Amino acid sequence: MPASKLKVVVTRKLPSAVELRMKELFDARLNESDIPLTQEQLAEAMQTADVLVPTVTDRIDGRLMARAGQQLRLIAQFGAGVDNIDVASAVQRGITVTNTPGVLTDDTADVAMAMILAVPRRLHEGVQIMETGKFDGWTPTWMMGRRLSGKRLGIIGMGRIGQAVARRAKAFGLQIHYHNRKPVGPRIEEALEATYWDSLDQMLARMDIVSVNCPHTPATFHLINSRRLALMKPEAYIINTARGEVIDEAALARAIRSGSLAGAGLDVFEREPSVNPDLVGLPNVLLLPHMGSATIEGRTEMGEKVIINIKTFADGHRPPDRVIPAIL
Template sequence: MQPHILVTRRIFPETIERLRAHAVVDWHDADTPLSPAELVQRLQGKVAVLGSSTERFDAELLAQCPQLKAVCLLTVGYNNVDLAACAERGVAVSHAPDVLTETTADFGFALMLAAARRVSESEHFLRAGRWGDWSIDLFAGAEVHGRVLGVLGMGRIGQAIARRAHRGFDMPVLYSNRSPLPAQREAELGARWVDRSTLLQQSDHVMVVTPYTPQTHHLVGAAELALMKPTATLTNIARGGVVDDAALAQALSEGRLAAAGLDVFEGEPEVHPALLRCANVVLTPHIASATQGTRRAMCEVAADNLIAALHGQPLPTPVPGS
């Protein structure tokens, strides 16, 4: 008899057919997430789940789903999973850490450029029919080439961004991380480790790519924003909650920060109303990994892990420490 599994969101049908060769698949073929109660109900009798970042797999859920033995995420982030509770109950956890690195770095750089060069503002201006005579300072934004980039979080994506900045835009790179990179790697990326305060004070553009944990909640808040240059930009492609959205909106509206680019938000899909009122922020709906190839690869990595779990094999990409 085949084991039963749950897929919590609409994904590519090819991945579903692949999973059906190994298990009976209960597929929530919709873009609306399951409520916590629905998720528990659908997990009854399931030994594994292919999930996303929108479901919460915590101790309360695990206690109600005793047969669950594997949580396989199609995302790189896993702050929605209680790893300690999973370890206690012997539930394996996987994510998709490698396949979206370059795509996400591309998007982060694009978002930074759009914020610095006021792309969103100027497009809205044009669409509203307000383009008239040319002026010397019409949507004059911030320089990017040769300016200092600060990277908060120097994992795979942070290093991919630093590589683009160093090689393509001749930008000196400062970074803050739990520990410095090897000297040779720093040289390759044109990067130098500094403490977070120094990074914020000296950078012309700051990119946030650190994982979300209780320790990184509001890593960039009012005090940190006050350290930044008023001409600087802030780009967040990490997770909502790493940046204090309310404090950021206030800094933007008061002219204490030039611009921001945000792909992630606290409480998403809700966006802080004050951010929506700021013209100098580029807002996108958590799409940094959104290319056809990358999204398909994310689903396939999650399926690889789930199939391995069903057959009692080591997970190809387990969450660190799980």
């Protein structure tokens, strides 16, 4: 089928340049209101569309996939993670799934590094003090945080984003350590001066700061739980820009409130957009509204990748960013 004839349903509002290009190339049905589709609305879209363009906020499980029409052949995710999609179920039904990897690496790593700086140095607390008029003048012990240089940073997940975080952290004098399914290899380790830990438990016990950069899979759900949080030093911090489900938020709140963990920076949450109320209002917890990839450049490039995947598929070729269940 020619690309111009493809009925493409987009579930959320995208950057205007991306939407304009989609309307030029496809029979695009856009979500001008930007209100998330209900499960029933998603099912209706999947019954009529040739291509569905969802985002991470759209839960497409096996039950929803079973309601898809025969004409649906491509789910072109606007985002790198695909934990919201039952990819195996899609493939069984002959539906190709694509994503948009790579383009949000630097943007997400920037936010991770910003929180690695902000939380130990208490920068967000300083902003709150100034905004509430509570600054009464400098004293020798005022707002003391922790120095970064020389501290150990433990990165969980040394993929594109994990390596980008490591490069930034190395420039600030942090010692780089990491846990991954397997070592990244001597060339990358030497460039980052990074130390590999086969045991996550042993790494957590030694780190001053931990950055979570792994995907959410069944194996990583609540990877950071109460037992593992108890292994960390009481003066340690944890940063999460990956997926909220990787950390047990209730356990994290208990650890911070009890003083067994120094603080946290979170850009993602277990039940977005809800946030565990026990984490809200804590001075040593920095909460951001899932803005790791929120740059004009990054979101536009994500949209361009979606378009390339759709066009390539329409031309009868394998999309460049096809997701394969076996490697998830």
